[in-house]
Amino acid sequence: PANAAELTIGFSQIGSESGWRAAETSVSKQEASKRKVNLKIADAQQKQENQIKAIRSFIAQNVDAIFLAPVVSTGWDSVLKEAKEAKIPVVLLDRDIDPSGKELYLTAVTSDSVHEGEVAGDWLAKTVGSKPCNIAELQGTVGASVATNRKKGFDTAIAKHANLKVVRSQTGDFTRAKGKEVMESFIKAEGGGKNLCAVYAHNDDMMVGAIQAMKEAGLKPGKDILTVSIDAVPDIFKAMVAGEANATVELTPNMAGPALDAVAAFKDKGTVPPKWIQTESKLYTAADDPQKIYDSKKGLGY
Amino acid sequence: MRGLPPALITAIVLVAGFAACAVQFPNIASTRVVGNLLTDNAFLGIVAAGMTFVIISGGIDLSVGSVIGFTTVFVALAIERWGMPPLVAFVAVLALSAAFGAAMGAVIHVFDLPPFIVTLAGMFLARGASFLLSTESIPITAPIYSTVSDFALRLPGGGRLTAIAIIMLVIVIGGALLLHLTRFGANVYALGGSRATASLMGVAVGTMTVKIYMLSSLLAGIAGIVFSFYTSAGYSLSAVGVELDTIAAVVIGGTLLTGGQGSVVGTFLGVLIQGLIQTYINFDGTLSSWWTKIVTGVLLFVFIALQQGLVALARRPVAKSAGAAT
Amino acid sequence: MTALLPRRGLAQILALIVILAVDRVVSPQFFDLRLQDGRLFGSLIDVLNRGTPVALLSLGMVLVIATRGIDLSVGAVMAIAGAIAASLADTHSLAVVLAAALGAGLICGLWNGFLVAVLGMQPIVATLILMVAGRGIAQLITEGRIVTFSSPGLVWLGNGAILGVPVPVAIALGMLILTGAVVRGSALGLLIEATGGNARASELAGVGTRAMILSVYVWCGVCAALAGVIAAADIMGADANNAGLWLELDAILAVVIGGTSLFGGRFSLVLAVLGALIIQTMNTGILLSGYPPEFNLLVKAVVVLTVLLLQSPKLTGFAGIAARLRRTKA
Amino acid sequence: MQNGPDPALPLLEVRGISKSFGAVRALREVDFTLRAGEIHALLGENGAGKSTLIKVVTGVFPRDAGIVRIGGEEIAPRSAKAAVAAGIATVYQEVNLLPNLSVAQNLFLDRQPMRFGVVREGEMRHRAKALLADFGLDIDVAAPLGNYSVAIQHVTAIARAVDLSARVLILDEPTASLDRHEVEILFGIMRQLAKRSIGIVFVSHFLDQVYEISDRITVLRNGRLVGERETASLPRLELIRMMLGRELAETTNERAAAREHKTREICASFENYGKAGYVAPFNLELRRGEVVGLAGLLGSGRTETARLVFGAERADGGKARVEGAPVRLQSPRDGVRHGFGYCPEERKTEGIVAELTVRENIALALQAKRGLHRPLSRREQDEIARRYVKMLDIRPPDAERPVGLLSGGNQQKVLLARWLATSPRLLVLDEPTRGIDVGAHAEIIRLIRELCDDGLSLLVISSELDEIVTYSDRVVVLRDRAHVEELAGEAVDVGNILAAIAADSVAVALEAHT
Numbered sequence A: 001p002a003n004a005a006e007l008t009i010g011f012s013q014i015g016s017e018s019g020w021r022a023a024e025t026s027v028s029k030q031e032a033s034k035r036k037v038n039l040k041i042a043d044a045q046q047k048q049e050n051q052i053k054a055i056r057s058f059i060a061q062n063v064d065a066i067f068l069a070p071v072v073s074t075g076w077d078s079v080l081k082e083a084k085e086a087k088i089p090v091v092l093l094d095r096d097i098d099p100s101g102k103e104l105y106l107t108a109v110t111s112d113s114v115h116e117g118e119v120a121g122d123w124l125a126k127t128v129g130s131k132p133c134n135i136a137e138l139q140g141t142v143g144a145s146v147a148t149n150r151k152k153g154f155d156t157a158i159a160k161h162a163n164l165k166v167v168r169s170q171t172g173d174f175t176r177a178k179g180k181e182v183m184e185s186f187i188k189a190e191g192g193g194k195n196l197c198a199v200y201a202h203n204d205d206m207m208v209g210a211i212q213a214m215k216e217a218g219l220k221p222g223k224d225i226l227t228v229s230i231d232a233v234p235d236i237f238k239a240m241v242a243g244e245a246n247a248t249v250e251l252t253p254n255m256a257g258p259a260l261d262a263v264a265a266f267k268d269k270g271t272v273p274p275k276w277i278q279t280e281s282k283l284y285t286a287a288d289d290p291q292k293i294y295d296s297k298k299g300l301g302y
Numbered sequence B: 001m002r003g004l005p006p007a008l009i010t011a012i013v014l015v016a017g018f019a020a021c022a023v024q025f026p027n028i029a030s031t032r033v034v035g036n037l038l039t040d041n042a043f044l045g046i047v048a049a050g051m052t053f054v055i056i057s058g059g060i061d062l063s064v065g066s067v068i069g070f071t072t073v074f075v076a077l078a079i080e081r082w083g084m085p086p087l088v089a090f091v092a093v094l095a096l097s098a099a100f101g102a103a104m105g106a107v108i109h110v111f112d113l114p115p116f117i118v119t120l121a122g123m124f125l126a127r128g129a130s131f132l133l134s135t136e137s138i139p140i141t142a143p144i145y146s147t148v149s150d151f152a153l154r155l156p157g158g159g160r161l162t163a164i165a166i167i168m169l170v171i172v173i174g175g176a177l178l179l180h181l182t183r184f185g186a187n188v189y190a191l192g193g194s195r196a197t198a199s200l201m202g203v204a205v206g207t208m209t210v211k212i213y214m215l216s217s218l219l220a221g222i223a224g225i226v227f228s229f230y231t232s233a234g235y236s237l238s239a240v241g242v243e244l245d246t247i248a249a250v251v252i253g254g255t256l257l258t259g260g261q262g263s264v265v266g267t268f269l270g271v272l273i274q275g276l277i278q279t280y281i282n283f284d285g286t287l288s289s290w291w292t293k294i295v296t297g298v299l300l301f302v303f304i305a306l307q308q309g310l311v312a313l314a315r316r317p318v319a320k321s322a323g324a325a326t
Numbered sequence C: 001m002t003a004l005l006p007r008r009g010l011a012q013i014l015a016l017i018v019i020l021a022v023d024r025v026v027s028p029q030f031f032d033l034r035l036q037d038g039r040l041f042g043s044l045i046d047v048l049n050r051g052t053p054v055a056l057l058s059l060g061m062v063l064v065i066a067t068r069g070i071d072l073s074v075g076a077v078m079a080i081a082g083a084i085a086a087s088l089a090d091t092h093s094l095a096v097v098l099a100a101a102l103g104a105g106l107i108c109g110l111w112n113g114f115l116v117a118v119l120g121m122q123p124i125v126a127t128l129i130l131m132v133a134g135r136g137i138a139q140l141i142t143e144g145r146i147v148t149f150s151s152p153g154l155v156w157l158g159n160g161a162i163l164g165v166p167v168p169v170a171i172a173l174g175m176l177i178l179t180g181a182v183v184r185g186s187a188l189g190l191l192i193e194a195t196g197g198n199a200r201a202s203e204l205a206g207v208g209t210r211a212m213i214l215s216v217y218v219w220c221g222v223c224a225a226l227a228g229v230i231a232a233a234d235i236m237g238a239d240a241n242n243a244g245l246w247l248e249l250d251a252i253l254a255v256v257i258g259g260t261s262l263f264g265g266r267f268s269l270v271l272a273v274l275g276a277l278i279i280q281t282m283n284t285g286i287l288l289s290g291y292p293p294e295f296n297l298l299v300k301a302v303v304v305l306t307v308l309l310l311q312s313p314k315l316t317g318f319a320g321i322a323a324r325l326r327r328t329k330a
Numbered sequence D: 001m002q003n004g005p006d007p008a009l010p011l012l013e014v015r016g017i018s019k020s021f022g023a024v025r026a027l028r029e030v031d032f033t034l035r036a037g038e039i040h041a042l043l044g045e046n047g048a049g050k051s052t053l054i055k056v057v058t059g060v061f062p063r064d065a066g067i068v069r070i071g072g073e074e075i076a077p078r079s080a081k082a083a084v085a086a087g088i089a090t091v092y093q094e095v096n097l098l099p100n101l102s103v104a105q106n107l108f109l110d111r112q113p114m115r116f117g118v119v120r121e122g123e124m125r126h127r128a129k130a131l132l133a134d135f136g137l138d139i140d141v142a143a144p145l146g147n148y149s150v151a152i153q154h155v156t157a158i159a160r161a162v163d164l165s166a167r168v169l170i171l172d173e174p175t176a177s178l179d180r181h182e183v184e185i186l187f188g189i190m191r192q193l194a195k196r197s198i199g200i201v202f203v204s205h206f207l208d209q210v211y212e213i214s215d216r217i218t219v220l221r222n223g224r225l226v227g228e229r230e231t232a233s234l235p236r237l238e239l240i241r242m243m244l245g246r247e248l249a250e251t252t253n254e255r256a257a258a259r260e261h262k263t264r265e266i267c268a269s270f271e272n273y274g275k276a277g278y279v280a281p282f283n284l285e286l287r288r289g290e291v292v293g294l295a296g297l298l299g300s301g302r303t304e305t306a307r308l309v310f311g312a313e314r315a316d317g318g319k320a321r322v323e324g325a326p327v328r329l330q331s332p333r334d335g336v337r338h339g340f341g342y343c344p345e346e347r348k349t350e351g352i353v354a355e356l357t358v359r360e361n362i363a364l365a366l367q368a369k370r371g372l373h374r375p376l377s378r379r380e381q382d383e384i385a386r387r388y389v390k391m392l393d394i395r396p397p398d399a400e401r402p403v404g405l406l407s408g409g410n411q412q413k414v415l416l417a418r419w420l421a422t423s424p425r426l427l428v429l430d431e432p433t434r435g436i437d438v439g440a441h442a443e444i445i446r447l448i449r450e451l452c453d454d455g456l457s458l459l460v461i462s463s464e465l466d467e468i469v470t471y472s473d474r475v476v477v478l479r480d481r482a483h484v485e486e487l488a489g490e491a492v493d494v495g496n497i498l499a500a501i502a503a504d505s506v507a508v509a510l511e512a513h514t
């Protein structure tokens, strides 16, 4: 049986567009070296064509397995077919791909981003109760599937509550700077922020920016305006400690760990893993000792 | 004594670079990698061919990436949602993109606006239009797609010359012929030499401008279709930033951004150099996201500097051909 | 300072007024201003404040473009400077932080200038190299994370106020005046315009064209670094992945809207900054309008085209064609 | 094709043409008539409106008023292409064809021989060679035009226009950069064309040539028609009076009596100065208050000598001294620093900065010399500009006009002003009178003499041997990129110069002259 120490795995990573992504990359490296796996990471700089090229060159190098964090859900069939022909198992990380390619990969270790949106929406609905609540939404990059899904999940969750309404929704491109800028204009457009009762951001970075905007406008984020966002990066816990953020939904950066285990089991014993290894979308609020979580996450490379 | 043409210099740089990479990673010297190089860069090669015309004529086209994005979304929607036969969808989208390019060319000429800005607006417009069509990525399941993506000529040694690679090669050859052998091509160079002079010499500058941008957008449309073959999908965010890769490829290929000089073949070699840089980085596989960028930048510098140096060397006058008037 | 006044800014001022008016329509409280914690507060202030990075970039960019160049690396230089500032902020004094960040910008500018002026590379590819590698360097510094800081001095640069005016706006204004004084107060302006207008002729007239080109790239790097520091100070953190991303295009756009030709020559600092304000007024308007974000780019495209057509050297284009048609028919 | 000219029928008829550029009224109700088979000279001072008239007729500029008829039929071309279609072929003043294209492509642009949609490259080159052979040129037509000298480029432009075999051929200052031999060839061809009843419009500031070739003359002044005369019945002085609106003593072509030099101080000297493959090493001494002329055929290395002397090109051997002290001339900056000035022959690409104003163009070299930190105030700039606009009679006398909008000759004057403003010790002038009208020509020659009297040292290149002889104290003759002879004092005359140029080779030029 192949020894894990000899495994070479190619990982086509999307890029480094956010702190979360950086953490995923560094956690993957840690997990790989823990298991003595040789992990080759190809960074696609946010481009699908680069990912396809990377996978092709992994195949040309005859790696033992390929990890793929797909930048988009479609368009993988032919290159994955090539991998299959070369008998190289592929594991999807972080994001799923289109159903048509289901038999082309071994397993997918992902979270369900629609579900993440739902968790955020449900939390908000529960927290607000029956009060009417106007929500401002900071979307991710237009066209990014995560943004679409997180919006979809949130919308589904609040659709059940007539008192919750999204009154403003703009893209903040997943960044702090844009999050802040967009929130500034939301505040101006909504009577200095008095018409708003909550902000929902598709990621924590935008929320951190939005919190600053609220503070500069003389508002008290976390009290005057509730906040809920997704990812659970360390800085949002810092805000929670300060009472400026209310909730976040975790997206774990450790996708590679389970994936490595699945590949090792498959190579050693031929165990076929389930098609989907879902990671937990855990909700964190101020009640969860944010300082402790902050300390534990600080070193992960966010 | 004109020395070596820039395209030949690019070829020398490419071969030298390829050899250097192959020494470090012997796997690179395989038909498989070469085949991949052609397939993976097919759409880039096609837009770059169009961009070559634009740049030689003294212009620039920043909208090509967005046009590719728009095309993939349009084609996917047309086939999957609106039930158009694929070929009809292709014709429709090519007509659209050609019209789009023609419109940009017309604005540039009639209002005497800088191409950089007009095509930048075109870039916003085309990307914005694809967002409006769909923000989700749409898989394309039409049979022609699997037929095309499965088709490949087997090369000795396990490599594959895919359909889209063949399309690219045909377009590059066609583009080279168009540029070097026809009146249209000569006029493109004339425009790049000087628009005013070309006009005084009787070149229909306005019509040429419209045609050149039309050609560029048309090829971007074809590249979009090729991209949709490549990924079997339409996605509004596809090919973001491709315009810069394309311009870099054209320039590495020895075309002057100031216009008037260059060749499609050089551009093709420039595309391969860029592909080679990426292949090298992928083979290395130890680079973090940031080192990837840094190394890409450094290699870009090395290739451009090498090319520049060789050109300078080739240009060093032996003796100026003065042609005495006797 | 008559030298700073626009020579021909009517089209730009008109465009700004029209866009402001449209903003007022989509957002009735657009012109509201009040004092909030000793700082002016309102959409107009947002426009100025958010427009600052692009305005700073355009100050450097306009000089580069005047020499017939272009600098695609400014966004990456912003990221580098921000990353350096953020990493040093909590351990060093503000002066050291600023010196390091601006020094990095200066070195970046020197590199670009070296490639263009000494090696004779085409500006667009020469600066493309740093555009690609520079962001990598910035990420290398931050290791891809968002590096946060709490140094009050640096935070003040992003969020403080002087007499109610946000500090970034004051800095941008100061830089405009400084650049204007340097460029128009010395012979630099004339020599830059000559270099951009006809480099060979200028060289033969004894102008040190290389030095001109080198210096404008250096200045562009410094301006970009300052913009990067301010952008980092604004969010109290350096986001090397996204800081300044695609802002080079906005800066170029601002310069062109400001009437400076991409083929070099005549330039106007004030109008370039006005161009940056026009862009930001449009962006803020889009955000205030409440349209879904899918429309953002379309609106931007339409506005940009309209502004350009307004100031087209040939608005007579149509008029001219019509006149000719009439003449040939007659 | 009809036989012989039909004088009854005006071939090209221009009536009441007006054209304004903003406030400048370049043409006011100008009439012009060209008959089939005649060579018609269009004359006037710099800025009189000659080039503008041509551009209006050929549709490059839209016109404000007036009509154009060709063969009795009214035409309104909207582009140069349309003008060609209507039967008018033109060589514009700023000929500059496309230096990046091959000579053959330049000759046949937009009308290449085609087969199956493909340009027949071989056929095109063949025809190009044949065409240029008519002009006495035997060059590699596949090489980029930019590789060749201005003169060859000019001949190419003329050949292209001639080959369009239109009914009307317009030549705007075609001879400005040609030498005598080429002018002869051109005139021969023009006569042949006229015999085939083609009408030719000829613009030139060389009155000798006008009298030699033209049948009739139309004179413009300040955008207005002054009159139309038969050449044969128009005395030269009368013509000049028509052009200038005043008398001009025609003394310019007489060699000034050898001037007494107060000093024999050496201003600059060059010893074994040269550059391999460029100009063979030469010795040259330039004294204060002295004019040294450089004479030679096209391509003989005059421009190269000038560029070396100024520092625009680096020498690879030899010594340069300024007032006895050794100096290094590595760049134009060095030249400027040592008090040299250089008016290049290619005014448009190497001289003017088109977009900048007359004032800024004049101030440029002085400013570069003073350095960044000592900017000329706006008032100083205005003052300098005003002085030279007046001194050189630059028209229109508006220092705030972009130089690119000035007529060719006035641009030349601005360049001269640029260097005079630096109060140089040595001025290198490459074809300073090219494209300059008779009035200004006399003015410039007078100026050259005056400058000498003020102690300036001048190195002047001109293809006009008469002119060189007029003002030079010494003449250096070049052949094949080497200095072959130096004539001084009484020895300076056209015959001696020609003899030196021709020396051992077949004396083509000599034949042409005699």
Ligand SMILES: Nc1ncnc2c1ncn2[C@@H]1O[C@H](COP(=O)(O)OP(=O)(O)OP(=O)(O)O)[C@@H](O)[C@H]1O
Pocket (backbone or CB within 6 Å): D021, D024, D026, D044, D045, D046, D047, D048, D049, D050, D051, D052, D053, D093, D395, D396, D405, D406, D407, D408, D409, D410, D435, D437
């Ligand atoms: N494009 C233009 N815009 C504005 N003014 C112009 C333009 N072209 C020419 N002019 C002006 O029109 C007048 C006539 O110029 P034109 O070039 O016709 O003179 P010219 O007779 O050809 O002189 P030269 O002998 O020096 O060539 C000049 O005052 C010139 O400044």
Ligand SMILES: Nc1ncnc2c1ncn2[C@@H]1O[C@H](COP(=O)(O)OP(=O)(O)OP(=O)(O)O)[C@@H](O)[C@H]1O
Pocket (backbone or CB within 6 Å): B322, D148, D149, D150, D151, D296, D297, D298, D299, D300, D301, D302, D303, D304, D313, D345, D346, D463
């Ligand atoms: N280093 C250079 N860079 C640019 N142009 C040059 C250079 N050297 C020479 N030339 C140009 O190339 C042409 C060829 O020069 P040529 O040998 O004909 O000089 P010439 O004897 O001065 O003849 P002409 O009568 O044309 O002035 C000239 O127009 C000159 O200006």
Ligand SMILES: [Mg+2]
Pocket (backbone or CB within 6 Å): D050, D051, D052, D093, D172, D407, D408
């Ligand atoms: Mg003229």
Ligand SMILES: [Mg+2]
Pocket (backbone or CB within 6 Å): D302, D303, D304, D345, D430
């Ligand atoms: Mg010469």
